[in-house]
Amino acid sequence: MATTNDLKNGLVLNLDGQLWTVVEFQHVKPGKGGAFVRTKLKHVLSGKVVDKTFNAGTKVETATVDKREMTYLYKDGNDFIFMDGDTYDQITVSGDVVGDAARYMLENTSAMVATHEGAPLFVELSASVELLIQHTDPGLQGDRSTGGTKPATLETGAEIQVPLFVNTGDKVKVDTRDARYLGRVNS
Numbered sequence: 001m002a003t004t005n006d007l008k009n010g011l012v013l014n015l016d017g018q019l020w021t022v023v024e025f026q027h028v029k030p031g032k033g034g035a036f037v038r039t040k041l042k043h044v045l046s047g048k049v050v051d052k053t054f055n056a057g058t059k060v061e062t063a064t065v066d067k068r069e070m071t072y073l074y075k076d077g078n079d080f081i082f083m084d085g086d087t088y089d090q091i092t093v094s095g096d097v098v099g100d101a102a103r104y105m106l107e108n109t110s111a112m113v114a115t116h117e118g119a120p121l122f123v124e125l126s127a128s129v130e131l132l133i134q135h136t137d138p139g140l141q142g143d144r145s146t147g148g149t150k151p152a153t154l155e156t157g158a159e160i161q162v163p164l165f166v167n168t169g170d171k172v173k174v175d176t177r178d179a180r181y182l183g184r185v186n187s
Contacts (some may be wrong), residue, residue: 002062004037004054012044012116014063015052019044019116027056044114044121063116067124070113072105080105080123082113093120103158104129104176125176130185131155132171139164149181 007025020041029035035056070082078095101123112124136152149161173182
């Protein structure tokens with residue numbers, strides 16, 4: 001248990017059996033009345049963001065979320081198998097929990113796996129990854145100066161938009177948060 005005076009960004013709260021991460025908080029002391037804490041909370045599983053106000057000094061239940069660097073080993077049906085590099089323990093994470101991160105994961109790559117009481121909550125990748133272009137149509141000569149884009153399929157199967165000068169076999173840097181092309185990588 002903690003009080004609202006102990007809130008900080010990234011703290012995970014257990015409110016009515018639901019896990020919420022503190023995204024923002026602000027202590028407010030109005031001229032009249034009691035002080036309060038205005039927070040912006042993000043639901044750990046769904047990603048939904050809500051505003052919630054607490055009276056100052058109110059007790060809130062915190063949740064222990066264990067974030068560990070793990071290696072993605074392989075996919076088994078709809079499940080993803082990760083291994084802790086320190087203990088060599090393997091955990092199974094369902095495809096629903098992995099979510100969009102699956103679009104950018106190759107076997108033997110690192111990811112941050114967050115668990116609460118042994119149950120996987122979410123998988124976080126680094127902000128960008130480097131992947132090979134599996135297939136893209138060639139850009140037409142003369143189209144290159146317009147700054148246009150074309151679809152390209154990555155080695156993981158995900159499809160992104162790339163500039164016309166990018167070819168099949170090129171290695172590119174991709175933003176894992178919004179599937180944005182960040183540039184070519186020199187091999």
